[in-house]
Amino acid sequence: MDALETIFTRRSIRRFKKEPVSEEVIEQLLRAGMQAPSARNTQAWQFIVLNERSLLHAIADFHPFASMLNEAPSAIAICGDKRDEPHEGYLAVNCAAATQNILLAAHALGLGAVWIGIYPRENRIQKLSALLHLPDFILPISLVAFGHPAEQKSPADRFDVSKVHYNTWGG
Numbered sequence: 606m607d608a609l610e611t612i613f614t615r616r617s618i619r620r621f622k623k624e625p626v627s628e629e630v631i632e633q634l635l636r637a638g639m640q641a642p643s644a645r646n647t648q649a650w651q652f653i654v655l656n657e658r659s660l661l662h663a664i665a666d667f668h669p670f671a672s673m674l675n676e677a678p679s680a681i682a683i684c685g686d687k688r689d690e691p692h693e694g695y696l697a698v699n700c701a702a703a704t705q706n707i708l709l710a711a712h713a714l715g716l717g718a719v720w721i722g723i724y725p726r727e728n729r730i731q732k733l734s735a736l737l738h739l740p741d742f743i744l745p746i747s748l749v750a751f752g753h754p755a756e757q758k759s760p761a762d763r764f765d766v767s768k769v770h771y772n773t774w775g776g
Contacts, residue, residue: 611713614760618717619673621752625656626679630714634681634751637710641702649689649696650703653682653737655748660736664748667732671721677750680721681707682733687742697724700746707749717754723747 606614635652643649655661656679665674674680683704685696704720711718723729724746733745 606713611709615709615712616758616761617719618754618756618758619719619750620754620756621673621676621678621717621750622755623676623678624753626716626752630716631679631681633714634707634710634749637706638681638683638703641699641706643699643702644690644695647690647695647699649686650700651684651686651743652703653684655680655682663736664733668721668723668729671748671750673719673750674721674748676752676755678752680748680750682723682737682745683707683747683749684739685724685744685746687744693724693744696744697746700724704747704749707751711749711751715753716751717756718749718751721748721750 631654635654638650638652639648655664661674661677661680664680665671668674683700685693685700687696690696690699708718708720723733724744730745733739734743737745739745
Protein backbone atom coordinates (compact mmCIF):
# COMPACT_ATOMS: atom_id res chain seq x y z
CA MET A 606 0.00 0.00 0.00
CA ASP A 607 1.49 3.36 -0.95
CA ALA A 608 1.55 6.34 1.41
CA LEU A 609 -1.45 8.20 -0.01
CA GLU A 610 -3.59 5.07 -0.16
CA THR A 611 -2.71 4.39 3.48
CA ILE A 612 -3.67 7.93 4.49
CA PHE A 613 -6.92 8.00 2.51
CA THR A 614 -8.15 4.54 3.55
CA ARG A 615 -7.18 4.45 7.25
CA ARG A 616 -10.13 4.35 9.62
CA SER A 617 -10.48 3.98 13.37
CA ILE A 618 -11.04 0.30 14.16
CA ARG A 619 -12.55 -0.58 17.53
CA ARG A 620 -13.30 -4.30 17.09
CA PHE A 621 -10.48 -6.83 17.19
CA LYS A 622 -9.92 -10.55 16.85
CA LYS A 623 -8.34 -12.32 19.82
CA GLU A 624 -5.27 -13.23 17.77
CA PRO A 625 -2.11 -11.65 19.20
CA VAL A 626 0.14 -9.36 17.16
CA SER A 627 3.68 -10.64 16.71
CA GLU A 628 6.63 -8.95 18.40
CA GLU A 629 8.13 -8.28 14.96
CA VAL A 630 5.04 -6.34 13.88
CA ILE A 631 4.94 -4.45 17.19
CA GLU A 632 8.57 -3.46 16.63
CA GLN A 633 7.62 -2.13 13.19
CA LEU A 634 4.90 0.01 14.79
CA LEU A 635 7.38 1.35 17.35
CA ARG A 636 9.94 2.07 14.63
CA ALA A 637 7.26 3.96 12.68
CA GLY A 638 6.42 6.00 15.76
CA MET A 639 10.07 6.89 16.28
CA GLN A 640 10.39 8.07 12.68
CA ALA A 641 7.99 10.94 13.37
CA PRO A 642 9.26 14.50 13.23
CA SER A 643 9.71 16.35 16.51
CA ALA A 644 10.34 19.98 17.42
CA ARG A 645 14.08 20.61 17.42
CA ASN A 646 14.46 16.84 16.80
CA THR A 647 14.23 16.18 20.54
CA GLN A 648 12.52 12.80 20.03
CA ALA A 649 11.31 13.27 23.61
CA TRP A 650 9.01 10.28 23.63
CA GLN A 651 8.78 6.98 25.41
CA PHE A 652 6.58 4.03 24.41
CA ILE A 653 5.00 1.42 26.65
CA VAL A 654 3.67 -1.72 24.96
CA LEU A 655 0.63 -3.05 26.80
CA ASN A 656 -0.43 -6.65 26.29
CA GLU A 657 -1.48 -7.76 29.78
CA ARG A 658 -5.25 -8.20 29.86
CA SER A 659 -5.50 -6.83 33.40
CA LEU A 660 -3.89 -3.53 32.37
CA LEU A 661 -6.01 -3.17 29.23
CA HIS A 662 -9.19 -3.87 31.23
CA ALA A 663 -8.13 -1.42 33.96
CA ILE A 664 -7.72 1.37 31.41
CA ALA A 665 -11.11 0.56 29.88
CA ASP A 666 -12.61 0.78 33.38
CA PHE A 667 -11.52 4.39 34.00
CA HIS A 668 -11.40 5.83 30.46
CA PRO A 669 -14.87 6.65 29.09
CA PHE A 670 -13.86 6.04 25.45
CA ALA A 671 -11.56 3.03 25.77
CA SER A 672 -13.98 0.09 25.87
CA MET A 673 -12.24 -1.38 22.81
CA LEU A 674 -9.32 -2.24 25.11
CA ASN A 675 -11.49 -5.06 26.46
CA GLU A 676 -11.03 -6.73 23.03
CA ALA A 677 -7.75 -5.35 21.69
CA PRO A 678 -4.82 -7.73 22.14
CA SER A 679 -2.37 -4.85 22.54
CA ALA A 680 -1.94 -1.12 22.89
CA ILE A 681 0.92 1.32 22.91
CA ALA A 682 1.06 4.22 25.36
CA ILE A 683 2.82 7.18 23.76
CA CYS A 684 4.38 9.36 26.45
CA GLY A 685 6.40 12.56 26.50
CA ASP A 686 9.67 12.72 28.42
CA LYS A 687 9.95 16.06 30.24
CA ARG A 688 13.70 15.54 30.73
CA ASP A 689 14.22 15.96 27.00
CA GLU A 690 11.47 18.51 26.34
CA PRO A 691 10.16 20.59 29.24
CA HIS A 692 7.34 22.25 27.25
CA GLU A 693 4.13 20.22 27.44
CA GLY A 694 2.86 21.76 24.21
CA TYR A 695 5.82 20.40 22.27
CA LEU A 696 5.55 17.04 24.04
CA ALA A 697 1.92 16.81 22.97
CA VAL A 698 2.47 17.66 19.30
CA ASN A 699 5.59 15.51 19.02
CA CYS A 700 3.78 12.54 20.53
CA ALA A 701 0.77 13.23 18.30
CA ALA A 702 3.03 12.89 15.26
CA ALA A 703 4.36 9.60 16.62
CA THR A 704 0.80 8.44 17.29
CA GLN A 705 -0.26 9.19 13.72
CA ASN A 706 2.75 7.31 12.35
CA ILE A 707 1.79 4.27 14.44
CA LEU A 708 -1.82 4.45 13.20
CA LEU A 709 -0.71 4.65 9.57
CA ALA A 710 1.84 1.84 9.98
CA ALA A 711 -0.80 -0.37 11.61
CA HIS A 712 -3.14 0.16 8.67
CA ALA A 713 -0.37 -0.43 6.12
CA LEU A 714 0.45 -3.71 7.89
CA GLY A 715 -3.17 -4.89 7.73
CA LEU A 716 -3.96 -4.21 11.37
CA GLY A 717 -6.79 -2.19 12.84
CA ALA A 718 -6.01 0.60 15.29
CA VAL A 719 -7.62 3.51 17.10
CA TRP A 720 -6.29 6.60 18.87
CA ILE A 721 -7.34 6.95 22.50
CA GLY A 722 -6.77 10.42 23.95
CA ILE A 723 -5.16 10.87 27.34
CA TYR A 724 -3.60 14.37 27.38
CA PRO A 725 -4.76 17.01 28.41
CA ARG A 726 -7.42 15.31 30.58
CA GLU A 727 -5.87 15.46 34.07
CA ASN A 728 -7.98 12.58 35.41
CA ARG A 729 -6.83 10.29 32.58
CA ILE A 730 -3.21 11.41 32.97
CA GLN A 731 -3.24 10.69 36.71
CA LYS A 732 -4.96 7.32 36.44
CA LEU A 733 -2.79 6.05 33.58
CA SER A 734 0.36 7.34 35.29
CA ALA A 735 -0.53 5.49 38.49
CA LEU A 736 -1.52 2.29 36.67
CA LEU A 737 1.71 2.18 34.64
CA HIS A 738 3.93 3.44 37.49
CA LEU A 739 5.15 6.36 35.39
CA PRO A 740 7.79 8.62 36.93
CA ASP A 741 6.93 12.32 37.32
CA PHE A 742 8.96 13.27 34.25
CA ILE A 743 6.88 11.05 31.94
CA LEU A 744 3.61 12.54 30.64
CA PRO A 745 1.15 10.13 28.98
CA ILE A 746 -0.23 11.69 25.81
CA SER A 747 -2.15 8.98 23.97
CA LEU A 748 -2.82 5.30 23.56
CA VAL A 749 -3.15 3.32 20.36
CA ALA A 750 -5.20 0.14 20.65
CA PHE A 751 -4.38 -2.27 17.85
CA GLY A 752 -4.85 -5.80 16.62
CA HIS A 753 -6.19 -7.86 13.77
CA PRO A 754 -9.42 -6.14 12.75
CA ALA A 755 -12.80 -7.74 13.37
CA GLU A 756 -14.54 -5.01 11.39
CA GLN A 757 -13.99 -3.18 8.13
CA LYS A 758 -14.93 0.38 7.35
CA SER A 759 -15.17 2.10 4.01
CA PRO A 760 -12.89 5.05 3.36
CA ALA A 761 -14.33 8.42 4.32
CA ASP A 762 -13.67 11.53 2.22
CA ARG A 763 -13.17 14.28 4.80
CA PHE A 764 -11.98 16.99 2.43
CA ASP A 765 -13.89 20.21 3.11
CA VAL A 766 -13.04 23.13 0.82
CA SER A 767 -14.67 25.58 3.26
CA LYS A 768 -11.77 24.92 5.65
CA VAL A 769 -9.13 25.97 3.10
CA HIS A 770 -7.76 29.52 2.98
CA TYR A 771 -4.93 30.99 0.92
CA ASN A 772 -2.55 33.59 2.33
CA THR A 773 -5.14 35.27 4.60
CA TRP A 774 -8.27 34.15 6.38
CA GLY A 775 -10.56 35.47 3.66
CA GLY A 776 -8.19 34.53 0.82
